[in-house]
Amino acid sequence: MRAMLMAEPGSPDVLQPADVSKPGPLGEHDILVRVKAIGVNPIDTKLRGRGTFYPEKMPAILGCDGAGVVEAAGSEVTRFRLGDEVYFCNGGIGAAPGTYAEYTVMNEHVAAAKPASLDFMQAAATPLVLITAWESLHDRAQIIAGQDILIHAGAGGVGHMAIQLAKAAGCRVITTVGSAEKAEFARQMGADETVLYKEQDFARAVLDWSDGEGVDVALDTVGGAIFEQTFGAVRPYGKVVTLLQPGPDTDWKQARLHNLQISLELMLSPMYMGWKDALRHQGWILEQCAQLFDRGELAVHVSHKLPLEQAPEAHRLIEAGGMIGKVVLTVD
Structure with missing residues (x-):
């Protein structure tokens, strides 16, 4: 063959x-x-x-x-x-x-x-992106209808699946993207709001969108500094799921202060x-x-x-x- x-x-x-x-x-x-x-x-x-x-x-x-x-x-x-x-x-x-x-x-x-x-x-x-998105949102974060969800890189493979799974579960979705073209694509996939992370402080934008409360769940598909910065976009007692291994220099202070639940996903x-x-x-x-x-x-x-x-x-x-x-x- x-x-x-x-x-x-x-x-x-x-x-x-x-x-x-x-x-x-x-x-x-x-x-x-x-x-x-x-x-x-x-x-x-x-x-x-x-x-x-x-x-x-x-x-x-x-x-x-x-x-x-x-x-x-x-x-x-x-x-x-x-x-x-x-x-x-x-x-x-x-x-x-x-x-x-x-x-x-x-x-x-x-x-x-x-x-x-x-x-x-x-x-x-x-399959791989579907399973990753499902396990992240349903198995790790256990999302429910009515929640606000932040999904990073909403135009990517995992991201565009995660947007749709969250919407199918009855959630509101805000996503980060790198261009206007990607923002339009993410909206076509069902995103309620998009953030151009190269031009905006995404954590601030998420807080504004959620009336200062922060999202219930954040899915980090990027890692690095984005993972740590995401803590500021999540409400107290909220959940963060990351697909990447947190770096040894990660500052966990805000996550600990806000009693965030951190989950790792590797399908x-x-x-x-x-x-x-x-x-x-x-x-x-x-x-x-x-x-x-x-x-x-x-x-x-x-x-x-x-x-x-x-x-x-x-x-x-x-x-x-x-x-x-x-x-x-x-x-x-």
Whole structure:
């Protein structure tokens, strides 16, 4: 089968096309999926640049996100039949081959039926960012209707999904963006208010928007100084969820004084640690979100569609920054 292989860490050009063996044999609960499209994520570029979590297992096939058709199934598979269309987040961190290939194998419980309203490219763009946004808002922050939510980088992959999930839950949303174009996109995704963080003090703007109270929940997708500055935008006893590891020089004084609840979110942990219940939960999240897509409460923006062999260019696009939405690779 065709695949993009990474033999060593480095620039995007370390991703090279190759013919490799089709994966198999299948375990009792495994499905073999013919990949139709692949979502490209920042984690792919980071692993390509610095090396995978399993450097002893090289060369590697990167890619966590995908969508395709079930072509074979293990003897105990009950959730899918041959020919079913699925989407999933699985592999690609170095332990098992990822999705930059014509075929991939996974346990049936991490996959979900592809939303009928999405094509393969749209579906492939969503799993990692959807699961991240859902776990952040629903599992960590436990948002409820009527709350005010701050979402950083609302035009990004996680950000534009988080805006929509928060709105579907009945919340008001304010988001930070870097340009007028991104502000318009975030409003199209449902944001009630946008803040141009390059021109405004976002914490001050959030306080003004929330009548001086601060938001109930903030989702930090940026990290660094933004994480610490976010404390000033959250009401006392509010919640902050961050996708990044706080730096050792973080000043926690305001967070402590205001009794903020700080949560960390890394959706790759269940795959890396082998937490089976958490992986099943992520499959369930994709099932719930498929219903939201098909009801018109969720949409995904795919900004670039490239053939599999142009994976290096996809990485360059992401590393250049400023993306609106997602980049997808297609497999004929």
